[in-house]
Amino acid sequence: MASDVVGRRYRAWYGMLLRLYPRPFHEQFGVGMAQTFGDLCRERRGARKGLLGLAVWVYFETLAGIVRENSNHMTQLTRTVLRVALGALAMLMVPLVASLFIPDWHWGVGGFVFAYVMFFGTGMAYALIARHMGAWAYKAGVGLALATGFVMGWGSMVHMSESENPANLVYFGVLAVGAVGAWMARLEARGLSRALFAMAVVLALVGVVAVVLPWDAPSGPMGNVAAMHGLFVGLFAGAGLLFRQASLAGAK
Amino acid sequence: MVKKETAQAPLTPAVLHILLALSTGERHGYGIMKQVEADSQGKVKMGPGTLYGSMGRMMEAGLIRESDQRVDPGMDDERRIYYELTGAGRAALGAELQRYRGVVAVAEGRLTYGQ
Numbered sequence: 001m002a003s004d005v006v007g008r009r010y011r012a013w014y015g016m017l018l019r020l021y022p023r024p025f026h027e028q029f030g031v032g033m034a035q036t037f038g039d040l041c042r043e044r045r046g047a048r049k050g051l052l053g054l055a056v057w058v059y060f061e062t063l064a065g066i067v068r069e070n071s072n073h074m075t076q077l078t079r080t081v082l083r084v085a086l087g088a089l090a091m092l093m094v095p096l097v098a099s100l101f102i103p104d105w106h107w108g109v110g111g112f113v114f115a116y117v118m119f120f121g122t123g124m125a126y127a128l129i130a131r132h133m134g135a136w137a138y139k140a141g142v143g144l145a146l147a148t149g150f151v152m153g154w155g156s157m158v159h160m161s162e163s164e165n166p167a168n169l170v171y172f173g174v175l176a177v178g179a180v181g182a183w184m185a186r187l188e189a190r191g192l193s194r195a196l197f198a199m200a201v202v203l204a205l206v207g208v209v210a211v212v213l214p215w216d217a218p219s220g221p222m223g224n225v226a227a228m229h230g231l232f233v234g235l236f237a238g239a240g241l242l243f244r245q246a247s248l249a250g251a252k
Numbered sequence: 253m254v255k256k257e258t259a260q261a262p263l264t265p266a267v268l269h270i271l272l273a274l275s276t277g278e279r280h281g282y283g284i285m286k287q288v289e290a291d292s293q294g295k296v297k298m299g300p301g302t303l304y305g306s307m308g309r310m311m312e313a314g315l316i317r318e319s320d321q322r323v324d325p326g327m328d329d330e331r332r333i334y335y336e337l338t339g340a341g342r343a344a345l346g347a348e349l350q351r352y353r354g355v356v357a358v359a360e361g362r363l364t365y366g367q
Contacts, residue, residue, distance in 0.1 A: 025308060028308065029304040029307070029308065031333075032280070032281045032304065032332070032333050033281070033300045033301075033304050035280075035281065035282070035330060035332060036280075036281040036282045036285065036300045036303070036304075037300055039281075039282035039327065040282070040285075040300075042327075042328075057299065058299050058300060058301075061299030061300070061301045061302065062299065062300055062301035063301070064301055065299075065300075065301025065302060065304070065305045066301070068305060069305060069308075
């Protein structure tokens with residue numbers, strides 16, 4: 001009985017130790033590692049041997065693994081950040097070069113900084129979410145959501161710089177709803193589906209307000225305003241449906 | 253896709269032992285650990301950190317994959333994840349054994365010549 005209590009305590013401590021692994025590794029192997037440690041403890045108890053020696057050995061051995069995996073994870077992350085930063089810089093060259101040759105292109109420094117942040121943010125979001133990709137529906141959902149979010153954010157930024165109407169900031173609020181939703185969902189398909197539907201609902205409400213109380217929303221005449229909002233609502237809802245499909249496929 | 257590092261270069265002892273342990277069929281983590289111990293006559297004792305760290309890299313390299321999640325009737329009623337070799341894993345094991353045979357042949361030739 002006493003050894004059962006000790007064994008449970010050692011397993012609980014081991015479970016806490018496993019949390020020091022990088023999250024993707026912990027999600028993939030945490031349960032299996034804890035089970036394996038439990039199996040080793042059971043084997044040891046069956047042989048009527050104490051658990052302390054085994055626990056100390058496994059803890060140290062696992063700690064070495066934790067250091068190794070975290071160091072690998074950091075290297076990969078640094079490489080990803082660098083790659084996305086360079087990719088965003090390459091994308092920025094397009095408007096930069098265009099502004100030199102197109103007479104009506106008058107972006108200030110702020111415009112270029114914003115464009116870079118948009119490119120980098122979208123690229124990093126894709127790179128980080130890509131780790132969770134499996135089902136085609138999930139991949140398509142991520143692609144559609146990011147592309148729609150990017151175009152909407154970009155359009156709002158351009159319109160805001162032209163009209164100087166801060167009311168257009170509300171569209172960044174829609175993107176913030178998606179970002180917070182994705183964070184809360186921990187990138188799980190089911191939660192992402194809800195986040196995308198929430199974005200579609202919020203954008204639809206914004207669209208209704210824009211039609212009822214026009215504030216110089218991005219598409220000018222009333223019909224265009226309604227059509228543009230409808231298009232983006234449809235795209236976000238479509239991405240939500242794709243995540244829902246991925247979630248259902250995962251549950252099967 | 254099989255990464256060059258694991259498909260071409262000599263395998264690490266841990267990877268070789270895991271491939272060997274899985275060559276006769278699918279096993280869960282503890283099963284692999286015990287098979288490695290048996291295959292090496294108790295000389296190699298792999299802890300969970302080394303085992304799962306190596307398995308993570310092997311899965312990335314396409315050498316092994318998860319096969320099933322089920323209860324092991326010989327143990328408790330917990331569901332366990334089983335792992336199995338892929339075609340690439342079997343090929344990598346074959347290539348490594350071939351490399352070992354080559355090394356042994358060279359070594360034996362030299363020893364014979366030396367005598």
